[in-house]
Structures are given as C-alpha cells and as structure tokens.
Amino acid sequence: MESENTNNANENVVVFENVTVRYGTHTALEDISIKIRNGLFITIVGPNGGGKTTFLKLILGLLEPTSGIVNVFGEKPLKNLSQSIGYVPQIKTFDRSFPALPIELVATGLTGSWITILSKAQKKLALEALDQVGATNLAKKPLGKLSGGELQRIFLARSIIRKPKLLLLDEPASGIDVAGEMDFNNILEEYKKRQNATIIMITHDWESAYHHSDFVLLLNRVIICYDKPNKAFSEKWLRIAFGHLGHAHDMIFGVKNNA
Amino acid sequence: MLEILSMSFMQRALVAGLLVGFLGSYFGVFIVQRKMSFLGDGLAHAAFGGIALGLLLETEPMWIAVPFTLVISLAITYIKDKTNLEMDTSIGIFFALSVALGIIFISLRKHYTTDAFTYMFGSILSVNNSDLIISSLLVIITIILSLKYWKKWAYATFDPELAKADKLNTKFDDYLLSALISIAIVISIKLVGIVLIASFLVIPAASARLLSSTYFKMTVLSVIFGLSSSLAGLFLSYYLDLPSGATIILIQAIIFFVAISLKK
Numbered sequence: 001m002e003s004e005n006t007n008n009a010n011e012n013v014v015v016f017e018n019v020t021v022r023y024g025t026h027t028a029l030e031d032i033s034i035k036i037r038n039g040l041f042i043t044i045v046g047p048n049g050g051g052k053t054t055f056l057k058l059i060l061g062l063l064e065p066t067s068g069i070v071n072v073f074g075e076k077p078l079k080n081l082s083q084s085i086g087y088v089p090q091i092k093t094f095d096r097s098f099p100a101l102p103i104e105l106v107a108t109g110l111t112g113s114w115i116t117i118l119s120k121a122q123k124k125l126a127l128e129a130l131d132q133v134g135a136t137n138l139a140k141k142p143l144g145k146l147s148g149g150e151l152q153r154i155f156l157a158r159s160i161i162r163k164p165k166l167l168l169l170d171e172p173a174s175g176i177d178v179a180g181e182m183d184f185n186n187i188l189e190e191y192k193k194r195q196n197a198t199i200i201m202i203t204h205d206w207e208s209a210y211h212h213s214d215f216v217l218l219l220n221r222v223i224i225c226y227d228k229p230n231k232a233f234s235e236k237w238l239r240i241a242f243g244h245l246g247h248a249h250d251m252i253f254g255v256k257n258n259a
Numbered sequence: 260m261l262e263i264l265s266m267s268f269m270q271r272a273l274v275a276g277l278l279v280g281f282l283g284s285y286f287g288v289f290i291v292q293r294k295m296s297f298l299g300d301g302l303a304h305a306a307f308g309g310i311a312l313g314l315l316l317e318t319e320p321m322w323i324a325v326p327f328t329l330v331i332s333l334a335i336t337y338i339k340d341k342t343n344l345e346m347d348t349s350i351g352i353f354f355a356l357s358v359a360l361g362i363i364f365i366s367l368r369k370h371y372t373t374d375a376f377t378y379m380f381g382s383i384l385s386v387n388n389s390d391l392i393i394s395s396l397l398v399i400i401t402i403i404l405s406l407k408y409w410k411k412w413a414y415a416t417f418d419p420e421l422a423k424a425d426k427l428n429t430k431f432d433d434y435l436l437s438a439l440i441s442i443a444i445v446i447s448i449k450l451v452g453i454v455l456i457a458s459f460l461v462i463p464a465a466s467a468r469l470l471s472s473t474y475f476k477m478t479v480l481s482v483i484f485g486l487s488s489s490l491a492g493l494f495l496s497y498y499l500d501l502p503s504g505a506t507i508i509l510i511q512a513i514i515f516f517v518a519i520s521l522k523k
Contacts, residue, residue, distance in 0.1 A: 060424050087424045098292060098417050099471045105417075112425035114413035116475045142472055 011038045012071075013166055013198045014059055019068030021054050028054040030222050032068070036215075038165070041192055041199045043209035045232075046219040047242050052202045055219060056168050059200070060087060072166070086159030088169040091151050096144045102154040103139040106130060109161040129157040133187050149180035156184070160191055167191070169201040173208060181205065185212045206233060263497055272503065275386040276489035278394040279450050280507075282401065282443040283459030284467075284485025288478045289436060291464040292416050294346075298335075299457035301350035302444045305331035307453055308357035309445070310378050311364035320378070321393075324445045331357060332441035336434055381452030383493070383503040394446050401439060412436055413474050451504040462511040463488065466518040484514050 014036040021029040029051040036042060044052045057063040058070045061077035070077055073084055086109070104115050106126040115122065130136045135153040138146065146154065152172050159167060167188070173181045185208055192199050203209050209216055209229060216232035218224040218241045225237040263269045290298055309327025313320030331353050338349040415422040415429045422429050440460075447456050467481035492507030499506070 061426070062420070062423050087421070089418070089421055089424070094418055095292075099468060099474050099477050100417065101473055104473060108414065108421075108425075111410070112414075113410035113422075113427065114417065114474060115410070 012036065013038045013073060015071040017069040019058065019065045019070055021058065021063060022066045027221060032223055034223060034226060036198065036200065038198050039192070039196050040214040041189065041212060042201070042215050042217055043213040044200065044202045044217045044219055045206065045209050050220040052219055053170055056170055056200070056202060059168060060085065084165050086162065086164035086167040088152070088155045088159045088172050090170045090174065091148060091155065098143060100143045101140050102135070102143060102146070103127070103130070105143065105154055106158045106161055109158040125161055129161040132160060132191070133157045149177065152184060156187065163195055165195065165197050167197055167199045169199070171202050171204065173203060173205050181208060188212070269497065271386050271388070271391055272383050272493055273490065274391055275383055275394060275450050276493045276507065277486055278398050279447045279459060280485035280489030281398055281482060282447060284463035284481040285401065285478070286440045286443055287460045287464030288467065288481050289412055289416055290440070290460050291468060296461045297347050297350050298440065299444065299460035301335070301354040302328055302332055302441050303448060303453040303456045304354050305357035306445045306448050307378065308361040308364070311361035315364040315368055321445065321449065325442060328441045328445045329438055332437040333434060336437045340430065378448055379453050381448060381450050381455065381504055383450045386450055390449055397442055397446055404439070408432060408435065409478070455504045455508055458508045458511060459485065462508070462515050466515040469518040469522045484511070488514060
C-alpha cells in the first residue's frame with residue numbers, strides 16, 4: 001500500500017515489503033507493504049493486539065520480521081540507526097522509583113547509555129531539548145514526582161535531543177489530560193516543521209489522530225487503510241479495523257462518513 | 260586501635276570485610292533497583308548445593324561452588340528470558356532445587372562432618388591468604404568491567420526496552436551481571452555465610468536509594484555504606500566479642516534506619 005505522496009522512492013523513510021511477523025502460532029502482522037514518505041505525521045490506529053507496537057519495534061530493529069523486508073533510511077534497521085531515530089516509549093512501562101533527574105534522562109538520548117556525571121556540553125544540549133518541549137523548569141525535579149504529562153515531555157525531549165529525522169512514539173498521550181495532549185501534539189507538529197522530520201505515532205485517541213496527522217494507518221494484523229484522516233476515519237474502514245464503529249467516532253466527528 | 264591492626268588475622272579480616280563490603284554494595288544497586296532482592300538468598304543457597312557436592316567429592320568446596328552457582332545463576336536468567344515466569348519464581352525454583360541437591364549430597368557422605376554447616380554462618384576472622392587473593396582478583400575484575408558496563412547495566416536497569424532501542428546487547432549484559440553477582444556471592448559466603456550474605460547485597464543499596472537523587476549517587480553511597488559498615492562492624496565485633504558477620508549487618512541496619520529518618 002502506498003500513499004499518494006510516495007512517488008520518489010528516495011524520499012521514503014520507512015519501507016515495508018511483504019512483512020509478516022509471527023510469535024509462535026500467533027500472527028501479529030501479515031504481509032504488510034507500505035512506504036512512508038519523509039516529512040509526514042503518521043498516526044497508527046487500531047485495536048489492542050492489532051500489531052501497532054510490533055510495527056514500531058520492526059522500525060526500531062527490536063524485532064526481525066518472520067518474512068519480508070524492512071528498510072529504514074534505506075538500510076536494515078538492525079544496523080546502527082539510533083542516531084537518526086528518536087523513540088518515545090509507553091510511560092506505563094517505566095519504573096518510577098528509579099533514582100534519576102529529568103536532565104540526565106534527557107542526556108541519555110545523546111549517549112545511548114546511562115550517565116555518571118553530566119558534562120557541560122551534555123547539560124547544555126539537554127537543557128535546550130527541555131526548552132523545546134517547555135520543560136526547562138522540570139530539569140532537576142525527581143523523576144518519581146513528575147506527572148504523566150510532565151514525564152512524557154521529558155521523554156520527548158530525550159528523543160529529540162539528537163534532532164532525529166524520524167520520531168517514533170508509542171501511545172504518548174496515555175495518562176495525559178486533554179490540554180496536556182494538545183500541547184504535546186503541537187510540540188510534535190512544531191518539531192516536524194522545524195526539522196522536516198517524519199513522525200510515526202501510535203495512538204488510541206482518534207480526535208488527536210484526525211486533527212494532527214497527515215496520514216492515518218489503520219492496522220489490525222493487516223493494513224486496513226493508509227490514507228488521509230478524513231478518509232481513514234470512515235465507517236467502512238473503522239468497522240473493518242475494530243469490528244464496530246466505536247462511540248468515539250460519533251462523539252468526535254458527529255457524522256458517519258462513508259468511504 | 261593500633262593493637263588490633265597489628266594482628267595478622269584481623270588484618271586479613273579487615274581486607275576481606277572491605278572486599279565483601281565493596282562487592283555486595285556495588286552489585287546491590289542493580290539487585291535492589293531490578294527488584295531482585297531474593298536473588299542473593301537464592302544464589303547463596305545454590306552455592307550450598309555446590310559446597311555440599313565439593314564436600315562429597317572431598318575436594319575444595321569453593322572450586323565446585325563457583326561453577327555450580329554460576330550455572331544456576333545463568334539458568335535463572337535463562338528461564339526469566341525465555342519464559343513468562345518472573346525472576347522471583349525462577350529464583351525460587353533453583354533455590355529449592357539446589358538446597359535439595361545439597362541435602363542429598365551431604366546425606367551421601369559416608370562420615371558425618373559439620374563442614375557444610377560452617378558455610379551457613381561463615382567466619383570472616385578465619386579467612387586465609389588464598390581467600391583474599393581470590394576476592395581481590397574479583398574486585399579488580401569488577402572494577403575494570405564496571406568502567407565499561409556500569410552505564411549499560413544502569414540503562415537496562417532503568418528500562419530494558421529503551422536500552423535495546425539504543426542497540427545495547429542487554430541479553431549479554433544481563434548474563435555477565437548475573438555471572439559476576441554469583442561469583443561475588445560464592446566468595447562472600449566463606450566470609451559471612453549463606454544465611455547473612457543477602458543483607459550485604461540489599462541493605463547498603465536500599466539505604467543509598469533512600470538518600471540519592473541519581474543512580475550514580477546511589478552507587479557511590481551504597482559502596483560507602485558497604486565499606487564503612489564492614490569496617491565499623493569488624494572493630495565493634497572485636498571489642499564487644501560479638502560474631503563479626505552479624506555485627507556488620509547490625510551496623511548496616513542502623514545506617515538503613517538513619518537513612519529512613521533522614522528521608523522523612
């Protein structure tokens with residue numbers, strides 16, 4: 001499946017060719033083919049267990065496909081691409097009791113390992129990244145005392161400290177209030193414009209996906225639809241992806257679109 | 260003060276106490292923060308199986324205990340890695356298996372001896388030069404590896420998925436950490452005993468956690484607590500004529516309660 005903007009293959013940041021991933025007898029992704037062009041804000045939407053995180057893990061090189069080819073910036077993701085990719089994981093997986101300050105967590109985005117004592121240069125870059133997400137005031141607040149929204153900003157700062165061309169986010173809005181989520185998405189859009197970066201974000205928030213993304217990838221083991229938000233969020237595709245239309249659809253959009 | 264420092268057994272005990280204090284408190288920061296406090300007990304009891312086998316084979320028990328415990332620690336990590344079982348479940352299985360094997364090995368001995376049970380409580384005052392050489396070597400290896408691996412272990416302790424995303428080989432790093440912890444435990448057993456070894460791995464690190472805002476500070480503080488409690492405990496045990504291992508742990512516990520009161 002290819003978006004209308006992927007004519008120039010050189011501009012494709014992520015390419016999946018007939019990718020299948022199986023965990024034992026369970027098929028997480030089946031025969032996925034997609035080209036994601038540079039400079040787009042993509043949201044991945046789909047039911048739980050639909051293969052969204054598996055999709056990101058393939059891009060990160062944390063998983064190898066059972067069959068098929070994954071290319072990121074024209075290379076296999078297992079090669080050292082971490083300088084070009086920023087990653088914001090789900091915050092619910094983190095141990096909040098870990099003794100760390102936000103500024104040092106942000107600096108790990110530079111080093112790819114934990115830090116003993118921050119150098120002046122690392123501190124400067126970490127503060128700049130925190131400034132970009134409006135979180136300079138949180139630099140030395142213990143990690144365990146941050147709210148969900150604050151913590152997510154810290155992880156975003158960490159992921160953009162190296163100014164990556166590709167930013168991957170796994171449900172960054174979970175645990176954040178509506179205002180916080182809007183701020184967060186605005187920061188992402190601003191970053192995309194400034195760096196001409198590609199953003200791929202898993203979200204369960206259809207409204208956020210509808211308003212902020214250039215393309216929506218509806219995923220449920222296979223690609224249900226990869227299109228602009230007003231087309232992807234149609235009754236036809238949502239029913240195929242989720243098996244139902246979902247209350248959220250009516251609440252958010254007020255109308256039931258037909259594909 | 261100078262009087263006890265002139266006694267050779269006390270000199271050896273002080274060096275041994277510092278070495279064990281360092282190893283326990285250093286690895287303790289990973290054990291506590293990875294919520295593997297049960298690991299110290301588990302591996303110490305695994306070592307009991309190895310010691311019993313060594314006694315059965317009538318060889319130096321430590322030479323059997325080291326590889327035996329190493330294999331058990333790698334098996335614990337392997338089970339955690341390959342199954343959905345939590346670490347504590349994996350430790351619990353091998354803990355019981357090793358003790359059961361130890362009991363069987365001892366029962367197979369033709370003549371009864373109390374050797375196996377001297378390892379239960381250890382004796383830091385009876386360490387010999389070869390114990391010190393082995394412990395010193397391990398400390399040197401630990402320090403050398405730490406220069407490279409502390410940052411990786413710390414990162415994977417914070418979040419293994421994030422560490423993997425940054426292309427760290429967390430599997431290898433975890434196995435290496437498990438192997439070093441198991442060797443440290445076996446070496447420490449002769450000095451402080453199977454029953455008490457877990458405290459060396461947990462109490463200094465837990466106290467340090469209460470007073471630290473960063474993981475590096477926690478590591479440094481834990482080592483300071485580990486070393487100072489060993490020194491203070493040994494001196495106190497000498498002057499009050501108390502068992503050395505237990506006195507060290509009392510000092511560790513006092514530091515822990517002071518840390519709790521300071522935290523409040």
